[in-house]
Amino acid sequence: TKIDALTRLQNSLNKLVLTTPSQSQKDVRTEFDGFEKLFSRYLLDSVDQSSIDWQEIRQPPEGTVIPYKKLTAIDEHDTKDFLNKLIVVKLNGGLGTTMGCQGPKSVISVRNDLTFLDLTVQQLEQLNRQYGCEVPLILMNSFNTHDETEKVLQKYSHVSVKIYNFNQSKYPRVDRETLLPVATNVNTSDNECWYPPGHGDVYQAFYNSGLLDEFIEQGKEYMFLSNIDNLGASVDLNILNHLLTDEVKHEFVMEVTDKTRADVKGGTLIEYQNKLRLLEIAQVPKENVDEFKSVSKFRIFNTNNLWINLQAIKRVIEDNTLHMEIIVNHKSLDKGINVIQLETASGAAIKSFEGAQGINVPRSRFLPVKTTSDLLLVMSNLFTVHRGILKMNPQRSFPSVPLVKLAISFNKVKDFLSRFQSIPDCLELDSLTVSGDVTFGKGVSLRGTVIIIANHGDRIDIPTGAILENKIISGNLRI
Numbered sequence: 001t002k003i004d005a006l007t008r009l010q011n012s013l014n015k016l017v018l019t020t021p022s023q024s025q026k027d028v029r030t031e032f033d034g035f036e037k038l039f040s041r042y043l044l045d046s047v048d049q050s051s052i053d054w055q056e057i058r059q060p061p062e063g064t065v066i067p068y069k070k071l072t073a074i075d076e077h078d079t080k081d082f083l084n085k086l087i088v089v090k091l092n093g094g095l096g097t098t099m100g101c102q103g104p105k106s107v108i109s110v111r112n113d114l115t116f117l118d119l120t121v122q123q124l125e126q127l128n129r130q131y132g133c134e135v136p137l138i139l140m141n142s143f144n145t146h147d148e149t150e151k152v153l154q155k156y157s158h159v160s161v162k163i164y165n166f167n168q169s170k171y172p173r174v175d176r177e178t179l180l181p182v183a184t185n186v187n188t189s190d191n192e193c194w195y196p197p198g199h200g201d202v203y204q205a206f207y208n209s210g211l212l213d214e215f216i217e218q219g220k221e222y223m224f225l226s227n228i229d230n231l232g233a234s235v236d237l238n239i240l241n242h243l244l245t246d247e248v249k250h251e252f253v254m255e256v257t258d259k260t261r262a263d264v265k266g267g268t269l270i271e272y273q274n275k276l277r278l279l280e281i282a283q284v285p286k287e288n289v290d291e292f293k294s295v296s297k298f299r300i301f302n303t304n305n306l307w308i309n310l311q312a313i314k315r316v317i318e319d320n321t322l323h324m325e326i327i328v329n330h331k332s333l334d335k336g337i338n339v340i341q342l343e344t345a346s347g348a349a350i351k352s353f354e355g356a357q358g359i360n361v362p363r364s365r366f367l368p369v370k371t372t373s374d375l376l377l378v379m380s381n382l383f384t385v386h387r388g389i390l391k392m393n394p395q396r397s398f399p400s401v402p403l404v405k406l407a408i409s410f411n412k413v414k415d416f417l418s419r420f421q422s423i424p425d426c427l428e429l430d431s432l433t434v435s436g437d438v439t440f441g442k443g444v445s446l447r448g449t450v451i452i453i454a455n456h457g458d459r460i461d462i463p464t465g466a467i468l469e470n471k472i473i474s475g476n477l478r479i
């Protein structure tokens, strides 16, 4: 039975704890307690068992998502005080694998040789300097990113931003058949046996690290949490002002933005059984995925820029009232074992907080770099950088970002860079599709809709200085 399965798992975790030296057993135990809790919910909790009932989904009720324009601007005299109540936390557990890079994603260069991390530090440095305040930066690392991040952080030791980091949990992957951990030893170097349990882990891991209490003691009140790869996630003073002055206390604010055709995957805010809730694509029944992706039914999505009250985090952790839906991720390991890993998403915590609200923010607050197609845009003249913040170039006549789809041969950052002698001018680009073996010379200009298709075995070299405007180039055509 399920109870037996849970008991077997507990026994096996107890044995695993003993494989580590006694001085670290307490920490491993705390981590495993978190895992056990998640796993027993997965096995036994009826709320977690039932999948979402599609008919029960409602649009969020009036007033729960407010337009950004409605916020009042911060009073200059308050700015410094208010900023001193803020901490900035970046989710830094992810690797650069999808972009063909080793190591943490945050150390990939994205603009003028500056990495995600460099830009973040620059933003905060400027903010602290401008207002004479002390907003610290905190990174949540996973065991995959911790060592290298620590190394890289040394270069910021003279910067006027205090930087802290803490590790999220390391949970054992579980064999799908036996429901037992694949690992037989905690200190195995075989990383395949472990996984970081999603960014929903941030609340518990931050609490466990002791940093939550430390910042509360220092008088900090809110955390601004975001994905490190979202270049639009800078500190917004009007939102901060809203949190600290609105007559209703908002313990949790989620920045959402209008969905476009490019955002099919993002989580969305819904009302479900009378609660505001985040719905992620991984939770949508197969037959409803197309509907979920459509722009007409689900008009907004979660940017994962979240503002959360620190005391409230402490309360929900200590009272055990923090609940995030479990996302089950199936994987197969190199050694051929099928495993499951249980994850949670940080935005899903919204339902556990009082006065939760969505703010519909301008698109400029969501500028993620997930692929080299995104990279092309942020490296190009479509954006200007000021104080570590990317802004759409005012010379672009319309505010939307072009749709770019580069060929698989551009997927790795290294290959991408070798295929462009310089980044093309994209100021007037609407959409770009590139397929096959294509290279670009220096100073190429792309305008309107451009499609370049090199057939299998052929190569297309776009010559230096070429201007392509509403053009389709295909076959082995040389222009």
Ligand code: UPG
Pocket (backbone or CB within 6 Å): 091, 092, 093, 094, 095, 105, 140, 141, 142, 168, 196, 197, 198, 199, 226, 227, 228, 229, 265, 266, 267, 268, 278, 280, 301, 302, 303, 304, 345, 346, 347, 368
């Ligand atoms: N991350 C961690 N630890 C983990 C997993 C991820 O730190 O265990 C980090 C990751 O490095 C990245 C961030 O969390 O900085 C977001 O992860 P990612 O996989 O890129 O995003 P998703 O989890 O797919 O989606 C999140 C929200 C979703 C939202 C979307 C916006 O869950 O609701 O629409 O971000 O990009």
